[in-house]
Amino acid sequence: MQKNYKKYFPIFVLPTLLAFIIAFVIPFFMGLYLSFCNFKTIGSAKWVGLSNYLYVFRDSAGFLSALWFTVKVAIVGVVSTNVLAFALALLLTKGLKGTNVYRTIFFMPNLIGGIILGYIWQLLLNGILIRVAGVDLTFNSTFGYWGIIILYNWQKIGYLMIIYIAGIQSISGDILEAAKIDGANYVQTLKKIIIPLVMTSITTCTFLALTDCFKMYDQNLALTGGAPANQTAMLAMDIFNTYYNRTGFAGVGQAKAVVFTVLVLVISLIQLRITQSKEVE
Amino acid sequence: MQEKRKAANILIYVILTILSVIFIIPIALVIMNSLKNKLYISTSPFALPNSESFRGLKNYIEGLTKIHFMDSIGYSLFITVVSVIMIIVFCSMTAWYITRVKNKLTSFIYFMFIASMVVPFQMVMYTMTKVANMTHLDNFVGINVLYLGFGSSMAVFMFTGFVKGIPIELEEAGLIDGCNPLTMFVKVVFPVLKPISITIAILNAMWIWNDFLLPYLIIGTKYRTIPVAIQYLRSGYGSIDYGHLMATIVIALIPIVIFYFMCQKYIIEGIVAGAVKG
Numbered sequence: 001m002q003k004n005y006k007k008y009f010p011i012f013v014l015p016t017l018l019a020f021i022i023a024f025v026i027p028f029f030m031g032l033y034l035s036f037c038n039f040k041t042i043g044s045a046k047w048v049g050l051s052n053y054l055y056v057f058r059d060s061a062g063f064l065s066a067l068w069f070t071v072k073v074a075i076v077g078v079v080s081t082n083v084l085a086f087a088l089a090l091l092l093t094k095g096l097k098g099t100n101v102y103r104t105i106f107f108m109p110n111l112i113g114g115i116i117l118g119y120i121w122q123l124l125l126n127g128i129l130i131r132v133a134g135v136d137l138t139f140n141s142t143f144g145y146w147g148i149i150i151l152y153n154w155q156k157i158g159y160l161m162i163i164y165i166a167g168i169q170s171i172s173g174d175i176l177e178a179a180k181i182d183g184a185n186y187v188q189t190l191k192k193i194i195i196p197l198v199m200t201s202i203t204t205c206t207f208l209a210l211t212d213c214f215k216m217y218d219q220n221l222a223l224t225g226g227a228p229a230n231q232t233a234m235l236a237m238d239i240f241n242t243y244y245n246r247t248g249f250a251g252v253g254q255a256k257a258v259v260f261t262v263l264v265l266v267i268s269l270i271q272l273r274i275t276q277s278k279e280v281e
Numbered sequence: 282m283q284e285k286r287k288a289a290n291i292l293i294y295v296i297l298t299i300l301s302v303i304f305i306i307p308i309a310l311v312i313m314n315s316l317k318n319k320l321y322i323s324t325s326p327f328a329l330p331n332s333e334s335f336r337g338l339k340n341y342i343e344g345l346t347k348i349h350f351m352d353s354i355g356y357s358l359f360i361t362v363v364s365v366i367m368i369i370v371f372c373s374m375t376a377w378y379i380t381r382v383k384n385k386l387t388s389f390i391y392f393m394f395i396a397s398m399v400v401p402f403q404m405v406m407y408t409m410t411k412v413a414n415m416t417h418l419d420n421f422v423g424i425n426v427l428y429l430g431f432g433s434s435m436a437v438f439m440f441t442g443f444v445k446g447i448p449i450e451l452e453e454a455g456l457i458d459g460c461n462p463l464t465m466f467v468k469v470v471f472p473v474l475k476p477i478s479i480t481i482a483i484l485n486a487m488w489i490w491n492d493f494l495l496p497y498l499i500i501g502t503k504y505r506t507i508p509v510a511i512q513y514l515r516s517g518y519g520s521i522d523y524g525h526l527m528a529t530i531v532i533a534l535i536p537i538v539i540f541y542f543m544c545q546k547y548i549i550e551g552i553v554a555g556a557v558k559g
Contacts, residue, residue, distance in 0.1 A: 005382050008462050012378035016371040016433050023430025027405035105301045113491025115508040120307045127326035166553045218493045239403045261404040268399040
């Protein structure tokens with residue numbers, strides 16, 4: 001039967017494959033090559049070896065400060081979204097009536113695009129800040145930092161909550177019943193039964209939030225735009241600015257993109273490792 | 282015991298309701314300010330519209346015409362619908378083929394799709410823009426090809442997982458009935474793929490509708506999708522008119538809210554499936 005299928009390769013596979021090659025494969029290898037070059041246009045690329053990469057790690061005001069800012073956002077953002085999402089999921093799986101309405105409300109921000117989210121929160125946060133402190137979000141990087149954290153929580157809590165709800169609902173009622181009969185109180189049930197049994201959801205959600213934080217761009221652009229003085233620029237924005245707002249730095253921008261890719265890759269590999277080791281158990 | 286339980290439940294409702302209000306406030310604030318004069322938005326965003334600051338739907342009318350927002354809605358709709366259809370049709374075919382025909386080439390293609398899923402957009406951002414210019418895909422029709430390319434890895438991956446579970450006898454029966462593989466796929470396999478197709482369509486529609494960087498870089502100067510138009514409103518003119526910004530945000534939110542309430546069940550199922558598999 002496989003032989004019969006062979007001549008259908010062009011119809012079934014080629015359209016997707018060609019689009020994939022144009023959008024991803026060629027740009028990927030070109031980008032890899034250009035990260036070792038100095039260039040203004042692709043035609044004028046000159047091989048410069050590792051100097052772009054050396055620049056990336058020496059320029060402490062650019063990539064490294066953006067990396068540090070991103071890590072700070074990621075740590076607080078991942079923990080806060082996950083804790084709050086898990087807490088909401090617990091409340092919404094208690095079998096109370098009418099909780100679907102709440103689920104609907106909490107999830108909705110997740111459908112709104114990053115640019116729009118950024119402007120919605122800019123209005124709200126600037127309104128508060130101007131009242132309380134007489135300045136706006138761009139005044140210092142601490143305001144911008146917490147602005148991004150608050151926005152991120154608003155956007156992601158509902159999404160992670162949905163995954164946690166699915167995880168909690170898949171726990172068999174018999175186990176919970178047995179725990180109750182054995183006299184376990186709620187905290188014990190939570191610690192000894194619910195959390196261990198939703199560990200897969202916790203891993204999934206932690207890494208979803210983590211990679212999401214690392215790739216964040218739209219929200220960052222709309223809310224703070226990096227202000228003041230790029231102090232609130234996350235990695236993706238720093239790469240974009242190096243490319244498009246600094247002439248002669250395209251090679252450095254591409255090198256930053258490669259380092260960024262490696263970082264995201266490492267995070268994904270760690271996740272894969274953890275997920276696989278869980279599956280064996 | 283019963284009393285205590287009741288009290289606890291009431292407490293939960295109170296907490297949930299307060300949180301819901303906090304979740305709704307930002308959107309309500311934007312809607313409220315979209316009816317106000319721009320001068321009153323930045324200085325007192327929390328004040329209700331009064332006779333002085335209220336300007337009805339003027340922000341909407343001006344915002345729509347000033348940045349040709351109707352065109353933007355059109356572009357966003359067109360690109361989202363066409364891209365999603367292309368992703369569903371072509372990726373389901375590809376996934377089925379590389380699952381059924383196992384050889385070195387198809388295994389390699391599958392591996393490439395999987396590997397590309399972890400690569401962030403910034404890695405190919407600049408070079409992809411150049412390739413799009415060279416191949417003349419930098420218009421609102423061509424960009425669909427790019428979305429097919431970027432969406433293919435995830436879609437093929439999810440379709441492949443589903444195709445593996447389809448009994449092959451079903452397909453053989455179709456072939457014995459005299460169909461060629463293509464008509465067999467259309468008549469037998471594709472209908473079976475319906476649930477996963479809905480999931481993939483929703484995930485991709487949400488991504489493409491809200492996507493900013495790709496349309497901004499590829500077609501942003503000529504054809505502005507909704508996110509690009511809103512960002513342009515902010516940065517493209519000397520001083521920003523918050524009234525117009527608020528009104529366009531509200532207009533942009535309407536289709537999302539309608540979509541959400543129409544297919545909430547599928548969206549939530551899709552999110553769970555996508556998160557667990559992706």
